[in-house]
Amino acid sequence: MEKIMIVEDDMKIADFLSSYIEKYGYEVTIAKDFEHVLDTFREVQPSLLLLDINLPSYDGYYWCRQIRNESICPVIFISARTGEMDQVMALENGGDDFITKPFHPDIVMAKIRSQMRRAYGEYATKYKERVLVKEGLSLYPERLEISFKNEVTQLTKKESDIIESLLERYPRVAGRQDLLEKLWDDQVYVDENTLNVNITRVRNKFQEIGIENAVETVRGAGYRLRISWKEEKS
Template sequence: MEKIMIVEDDLKIADYLNTYIEKYGYDVLKADDFEKLMDVFRKFQPDLVLLDINLPRFDGFYWCRQIRLESICPVIFISARTGEMDQVMALENGGDDFITKPFHPDVVMAKIRSQLRRAYGEYAAQGNERILQKEGLKLLPERLELRFHDDVVSLTKKEADIIETLMNRHPRVAGREDLLEKLWDDQVYVDENTLNVNITRVRKKFQELGITGAVETVRGAGYRLHVTWNGAEES
């Protein structure tokens, strides 16, 4: 039985979500200590977190970052904030999806099922830990790590997904639609700036490894991976 953790300080909304989600056979926990959420998280070990942004003391962005230090379980933000930058920040801080209030419960359930399938079900990686390699570059998606020779950088889940897509498509171009489908396949609309921001972050991670020009923009098509060091290029 999958476990869902609800982090919502509006008791009516939390109770409503709790009751509705439990009808579908999930084990649900409503967090009520908003200062020690990580203690609750570690004890319950949820498979997915529903997370509000406006919370007492620390906001949802902060708590999502704390979760990402320990887990890659799906995090779905649920918020009354409707601004595009709020959605960008939710994804940038490690979230996997964003639902605006007021919401339809069937939409919430559809997104929960979608994220659980991708993380643990039919769409998830099976068996041993996956390792993708390209000319000294090594991606470990389950660890959220990118390695180049002896250097290592940590990644967010979105960054790992982008790099995985680029490596799988290499040396072909990974289209913008390919990346959007990989990252946000259950969202009707994603702001154009969201992908641009994530690509910029991925480029910085490559730069931390000493790899320059790693992600080439192919105008009108998408992006292509290049690995360059000491003046030599693998493409």
């Protein structure tokens, strides 16, 4: 069953949408913790997200940007804001569509179905899925997934990009500056520690699929993938 996640702080609207959408065979989750929307998203893994803009703590634009770092699932903004700039901001921050309040539930369902078809169904782009394979290690960038010897784990978008860079340069070194520019090319300055933190997360993901010591630090240069070390855990 396809899952829809609703992030709306007006519980009357959220409950109304949930009841209406469920009638069409979808499984619906309403987010209740507005300070940890991304955690709920990771737990639910929805096929589509309905997202309000005006939320406690952080607005919908912020949460859409966080989600876009690790998922390409359709995001439909629902908001009482009617200005053209609000709709532009929604799309610029990663949204796929925009619905203004008050809305008719049939319009919401039509837009949900449209986005589902484009993302997963008859209108989805037909192309061969990209897979990077080196010595039995397989990365699926579109799925944000990596596998090795029947072990599979999910990745964030940043983790997938790092692993892709390491695989593309394997067995050569991927330079630190190259990784920084590829992963954060939209930012003027990124703390070096940010890359270190993401490399640590990548190492943990390799451990989850049974590969120890997969990412070697090459002092003064960058990082190198050592898939040949995979047999250490066999």
